[in-house]
Amino acid sequence: xxxxLQFSTEKNRYSGRSGFTLIELMVVIxxxxxxxxxxxPKIMGRPEQAKRLKAKVDIQSLExxxxxxxxDNGRYPTTEQGLEAxxxxxxxxxxxxxxxxxxYIEKGRITKDPWDNKYVYLCPGVHDDYDIISYGxxxxxxxxxxxxxxxSWELE
Numbered sequence: 001x002x003x004x005l006q007f008s009t010e011k012n013r014y015s016g017r018s019g020f021t022l023i024e025l026m027v028v029i030x031x032x033x034x035x036x037x038x039x040x041p042k043i044m045g046r047p048e049q050a051k052r053l054k055a056k057v058d059i060q061s062l063e064x065x066x067x068x069x070x071x072d073n074g075r076y077p078t079t080e081q082g083l084e085a086x087x088x089x090x091x092x093x094x095x096x097x098x099x100x101x102x103x104y105i106e107k108g109r110i111t112k113d114p115w116d117n118k119y120v121y122l123c124p125g126v127h128d129d130y131d132i133i134s135y136g137x138x139x140x141x142x143x144x145x146x147x148x149x150x151x152s153w154e155l156e
Contacts, residue, residue: 048137048146051114055134055150058111062086062119062132063152065104072098076123076130083110083121083132113150115139127153 065086070076073096077085081093086104089096102108113119113134125131132152136143143149 051137051146052148052150054114056155058113059119059132059134059150059152059155061105062110062121066130068100068104069096072096072100077121079122083119086110125153127151 062083066076069086075094077083077090077096078093081090084090085096087108087110088103089099110119115134115137117135117139120133120135121130122133123130130152133141134150135141136147136149138147140147141149
């Protein structure tokens with residue numbers, strides 16, 4: 001069986017052109033500029049939204065670890081013992097006789113919030129058995145926008 005290949009000897013109808021014209025380039029630049037004007041505010045707002053979401057997920061993970069701690073020890077760690085009681089047995093305050101070997105946090109460390117601040121832990125809490133708070137970008141209580149607090153009792 002023989003396969004025949006035919007090569008066209010016709011010249012490409014575009015062979016006389018050597019690239020884009022200035023007008024074509026200008027149209028592309030204008031279109032990209034318009035897209036950038038509409039898309040940049042949406043894209044730029046995402047990092048803050050992602051940080052707030054990460055803080056919520058971190059707080060939910062800490063809540064799960066605290067519930068496991070309570071199941072083993074009959075109570076939550078005190079404010080003095082702090083979240084560190086989830087990674088090593090508390091050395092002060094009420095003892096944790098049934099503290100789980102290896103701790104209650106998978107990676108063996110309490111992460112900071114997305115703005116590089118420690119999570120605030122209160123037990124007993126003002127709103128629940130315990131309260132966990134991230135003070136947002138400014139690291140201070142209260143605030144709006146990126147400075148708004150992320151609170152355990154307000155999570156969905």
